Amino acid sequence: MDTNNIIIQEIPKEKRTDASIAQLIYLWKASVRASHHFLTEDDILHLTPQAEGALRFIDTLLVAYNPQEEPAGFMGIQTQKIEMLFLAPAYFGQGLGKRLVHLAFDRWDVRYVDVNEQNEGAKQFYERMGFHTFKRNERDSEGNPFPILEMKR
Numbered sequence: 752m753d754t755n756n757i758i759i760q761e762i763p764k765e766k767r768t769d770a771s772i773a774q775l776i777y778l779w780k781a782s783v784r785a786s787h788h789f790l791t792e793d794d795i796l797h798l799t800p801q802a803e804g805a806l807r808f809i810d811t812l813l814v815a816y817n818p819q820e821e822p823a824g825f826m827g828i829q830t831q832k833i834e835m836l837f838l839a840p841a842y843f844g845q846g847l848g849k850r851l852v853h854l855a856f857d858r859w860d861v862r863y864v865d866v867n868e869q870n871e872g873a874k875q876f877y878e879r880m881g882f883h884t885f886k887r888n889e890r891d892s893e894g895n896p897f898p899i900l901e902m903k904r
Contacts (some may be wrong), residue, residue: 789869868898
């Protein structure tokens with residue numbers, strides 16, 4: 752998949768419509784199903800409202816659009832931290848995640864990210880981007896039993 756023709760746009764809060772959030776939640780679910788094998792369908796259903804709230808209220812939301820103007824991925828940033836980065840499975844391993852992270856470094860001076868410990872692919876990706884683990888938590892920020900690695904660069 753060619754990612755050179757992907758356009759990345761920052762979407763301000765007031766432009767985040769119900770329809771655009773629904774598109775991103777659809778992408779989020781596909782991405783999570785393809786990468787978070789430790790989650791059950793019930794877990795995904797339980798986490799969906801949290802993902803939707805984050806998409807609506809995160810300070811910085813970047814959406815990567817393919818030439819058909821469909822979301823290929825998105826990233827949320829809050830106070831020098833990547834809070835979420837999800838790609839459509841067709842874009843895994845194609846350089847889009849790296850492009851988004853470098854944009855976060857250059858424009859928002861991102862220094863932190865949290866990763867599910869069971870998502871080894873994400874952990875390795877962020878290590879390649881220059882992050883290292885400095886803390887481990889037994890539960891995620893919502894109290895769910897999914898260990899989180901706090902990483903910084």
